[in-house]
Amino acid sequence: MNSNIPPVDQDRELSDAVDESVGRGEGALELRDAVGKSQGQIVRERFFRHRGAIAAMIVLAAVVILGFSSVGFWFVPGWWEWAPGERPDPEVHGYRIFNEGGSPTITMPWSEEGFGIGPHPFGQDDIGRDMFAMVMRGIQTSIIVVVIIGIVATLIGVLIGAISGFFRGAADQVLMRMTDLVITLPTIALGAVLGAIFGAADPVPLALAIGAITWTGLSRLVRAEFLSLREREFVDAARVAGASNLRIIFKHMLPNAMGVIIVSVTLTMSSAILLETSLSYLGFGITSPNVSLGWLISEYETAFATRPWLFWWPGLFIVLIALTVNFIGDGLRDAFDPRQRRIPSARKLAAAERKLQRERSSRPEVAP
């Protein structure tokens, strides 16, 4: 670690990288970054330095905006020409299927025609339904399902984890055995059973049901965090000051466990996307007339040899959403982890060293 810090020499101006107020040696650089900042500021700064997470956040925002604005949501109409499941009418539009076989009309910037989206950028299926509209509706469904799962899982997981970590004893035993109960079954199997009960008609009940089985990891983490937090001095101080249990939990301990919770929820959500699409693919999740990305893939799986675009687009968006959420989760974890250190690469160190040498040699010798 010490190699990161320029050596202290007689030249004060050059060595002020080592600020006496924050000390020297291991962790000095990190401390310098943190001086005079709140916890939130530190986390935010660290997060914004994670380039992958920022890029992922922009892409995810773009996908969400595209998905919700294009085909409309609820009572808000969208700007896209076709509704999900709508087919061009030969009498009005002059065609049923635009390109031969319904292939995508999107053209790439490097093709002869230059960039253009055409009337059916993602192509059409065998009966002429516009794929773009279907995929966008699928994105909407998946996002809604994932957000609901995230909320439900957070509420249950935090509540159970907090209660069993704070009160310990019998409450802890009962709640943790209950958690074991849910953990013992593979989520996909449990999801299939729940999907068979709640699935098909509406994504909301399905999401609520899946949320009710995906909180286990979070509750264990929150419990562990609470077990260690309740031994801390500030909790004792609050108790001596006469704070009630509820106040201690919500005002003193929960904010301190926020990092763990946020990271875990993000990662739960990324696996929830795959869970929902998998269930829909298996036929235990969302089915027609609702559209989900997983359902689209199962619907058009057999058409892969003849109309590969029907299969590519929904899959691509599943991967895109899951990947971006994963990256954001990774960035958040780095941001909340106090042990994370920023270590410059060997190349950067060498460059800094050279710069230092240059400055030193270009400067007249200072008399001691």
Added chain:
Amino acid sequence: MLQFIVRRVLMGALVLLLSSFLCYLMVDVAVDPLEDLYTSTDPDAPTLIQERIEQLHLDRSSVERYFMWAGAFITGDPGTSWLTGRPVAEELRGAVIGTIQLVTAATFLSIFLGIGVGIVSALRQYTGFDYLVVFFSFVLYSLPVFWVAVLLKQWGAIGYNDFLADPFLSPVTIIVVALLAGVLISMAIAGPLQRRLISIAGGALAVGALLFYLQATGWWNEPHIGPELLILNGLAAAFGITLLSTGLEHRRALYSALTVVGLTLVLYFPVNMLFDSLDAANLTGWPIILGLGVVTVASGVLVGRLYGGPDWNQSARTAGIVAAIMGAMVLLDRIMQFWPSYNANSRISGRPIRTFQERTPGFEGNFWEVTLNTFGHLILPTLALMLISFATYTRFSRASMLEVMNQDYMRTARAKGLGERTVIMRHGFRNTLIPLATIVPVDIITLLGGALITERIFARPGMGTMFLNNLEENVMEPVMAYLVIVAALAIIANIVADLLYAALDPRIRVSA
């Protein structure tokens, strides 16, 4: 310790009982055995409904039926499917075998590769290779398995089978692949510019030469290892394993590894003759092969022992590992020898990679051809499963290794002058594996119950298929049997993981 185990097992049994009760209630809601009759147009439907209600005791409450079912299940009778009339126990046996066949190779390969790549990536933290590995593990982690499986079917099966019909790689392809491989190798090796350039050139040349050799000898349609590749691979294995396990300066280990390679070459033809005579007597089977494998490893260890020296166990370990690799290669070579005749089989007719089920219906051949047929069916689902668990293991072992690298004992090891190999392999690697011991048992068990989607897509018989099909067909008993077995396995795996962790890490104490 004993108290801990007893307590955990009792607790587990209680959890299992409760979970089976809740599952029964849920499955009971999800499943409607009368569905087909309600929608049927058969004039006898009402009487049939009445019959089925009596057969399945649907007139009683679900709690009552749970206790009837649980009583039978505990006494060893998981019930009978009302649809097929087959006992669930029978169905289960086939399913378990199918699933184990599917997940074994995938699990072990992904553990080995994942840990290897994860550790190398951690050692090269903040380099291009590390970023590449992290990025790709994220991508793989985000892939839906059903999507990957369809792509694999398209390119892995149809594409590769088409390629085999006319196996020709253009020179451009060879050069591009070789260069890519060279760049990847040099990124993993890292170091100063000169070393990077050398490893790019070396890697590219080696891969290019290999591809050219495969092309020139028509390897794609007549795959073989044969004596010449056996020498080459054997030398690579001997030096590589010795380098990792003891360091090349440990001469006795190196010599015993090389002796094992030499012995393999000498025994190559006799072993093949042995297999020929076994084939003729129709005796070849997995028990014999397994026995030969044990003998191989044992003789490797013996070679190391015979070289003696104060630390003979290191030579024995090295020689044992090399012997296992060489034995596997001889076996692979034997299997490959039957590739042309398998490929020419009328049921296969030049399309060796299969996308459905676990064997080609009506396929007949000797032991090796049947094995090839099984492999041909296994390879795609194995790849699909591997890609995803590979990513998990890479991420986990990378994080674990990074954690270990920052420990004080690593600094101590370096400070007292140990070589980098010893520091990483003995102090770093071993400690990296400890946290992995907690996830591997749980993962294996989860795979046993959880290869649902992969089994479904590739139409393989297995636990997942059994569960899904019966859930769809409203047959309750197999669904419950699946859920209870998977839950029981998960509980056992968790206990095993805790014990393993305590055994491996002296800082952890198990307490009841």
